[in-house]
Amino acid sequence: MRVIYQLNENYKHINIFATEEFLKSRSSSYGWFMTEKFILPFIVDQKLFFRRIVFTTECIPLLENVSHLDEKVFLDQVIEKCKKENLCDFIYKAQANALFNTYPKNSECIEWGSYIVDIASSHENIFNNIHAKHRNRIRHAEKYGVVVQETDNIVQVYELIKETFTRQKKLLYPSLAYLQKLKDNLQEHIVFFEVLKDNELQGVSVIIFDSQTAYCIYAGSIKEPFSGSLALMHYKAMVFFSTRKLKIYDFMGARIDVSKGSKFDGIQRFKKRFGAELKQGYAFQVILKPLKFKFFNILVKIYFKVKGSEFEDILKQNSKVN
Numbered sequence: 001m002r003v004i005y006q007l008n009e010n011y012k013h014i015n016i017f018a019t020e021e022f023l024k025s026r027s028s029s030y031g032w033f034m035t036e037k038f039i040l041p042f043i044v045d046q047k048l049f050f051r052r053i054v055f056t057t058e059c060i061p062l063l064e065n066v067s068h069l070d071e072k073v074f075l076d077q078v079i080e081k082c083k084k085e086n087l088c089d090f091i092y093k094a095q096a097n098a099l100f101n102t103y104p105k106n107s108e109c110i111e112w113g114s115y116i117v118d119i120a121s122s123h124e125n126i127f128n129n130i131h132a133k134h135r136n137r138i139r140h141a142e143k144y145g146v147v148v149q150e151t152d153n154i155v156q157v158y159e160l161i162k163e164t165f166t167r168q169k170k171l172l173y174p175s176l177a178y179l180q181k182l183k184d185n186l187q188e189h190i191v192f193f194e195v196l197k198d199n200e201l202q203g204v205s206v207i208i209f210d211s212q213t214a215y216c217i218y219a220g221s222i223k224e225p226f227s228g229s230l231a232l233m234h235y236k237a238m239v240f241f242s243t244r245k246l247k248i249y250d251f252m253g254a255r256i257d258v259s260k261g262s263k264f265d266g267i268q269r270f271k272k273r274f275g276a277e278l279k280q281g282y283a284f285q286v287i288l289k290p291l292k293f294k295f296f297n298i299l300v301k302i303y304f305k306v307k308g309s310e311f312e313d314i315l316k317q318n319s320k321v322n
Contacts, residue, residue: 141228214237
């Protein structure tokens with residue numbers, strides 16, 4: 001097991017979330033855990049005197065026919081490396097796109113998933129695989145002149161995403177500086193979409209992509225968007241990337257256990273109706289320094305309360321300790 005801080009040319013295109021261009025957009029401190037079987041990118045997020053590692057994707061196999069046991073051994077080695085070299089205080093839940101096949105020992109883990117759509121087919125097939133209710137709304141939006149197009153107005157995209165998160169009492173929306181870094185660093189591998197009705201903004205999305213997959217990392221909308229406009233935005237994005245020979249459109253993260261009729265149930269039903277498959281795996285966190293982790297959570301909860309929101313620790317609420 002070794003930690004590398006510069007990626008060899010041979011590995012630069014394995015996953016957009018594993019690239020230096022993406023990692024340096026998130027943090028000035030980043031790297032890759034690596035053995036002959038796997039590579040795992042990470043960023044170090046430092047707030048005050050707390051250091052947490054966040055994995056930006058799941059373990060990426062470098063050999064064929066590696067097993068889940070191989071992955072577990074690798075993850076255990078990662079944890080030992082972090083302990084031995086004091087790389088962080090805790091390993092936080094990975095990005096929403098990361099679906100691990102297993103989890104390390106002494107971790108808190110939950111089942112996690114993501115809704116993905118197969119776009120490696122004709123545009124007609126993509127449309128026909130969409131649920132009838134979504135198809136009707138898409139036709140409705142098109143009939144009334146709703147337009148989906150690319151935009152370079154990052155400030156407008158940021159403001160609408162911020163408005164959406166604030167309306168939902170979520171504080172963890174992306175900063176304008178972060179969106180600008182993504183645009184500057186990823187260049188041709190990021191697209192900002194907007195959807196308009198009578199030249200009035202209805203919604204936006206931020207999508208990054210590699211040679212295989214397009215990831216909808218952020219989306220936002222006005223409080224009451226025109227009927228079908230958001231469904232049309234995602235459908236047009238799927239067509240856009242299908243034309244460019246990509247295979248998957250990833251909605252980025254899904255909870256496995258949600259209450260029927262809840263906000264999350266509605267969001268996930270919206271994604272599923274694009275003919276999406278729920279790909280499942282695990283998410284986990286590892287607490288290396290319990291006292292610092294406890295203090296960190298206390299400060300986070302105070303911050304959220306001051307801001308009029310409530311901190312939700314998905315892993316603490318639903319995890320099992322192994």
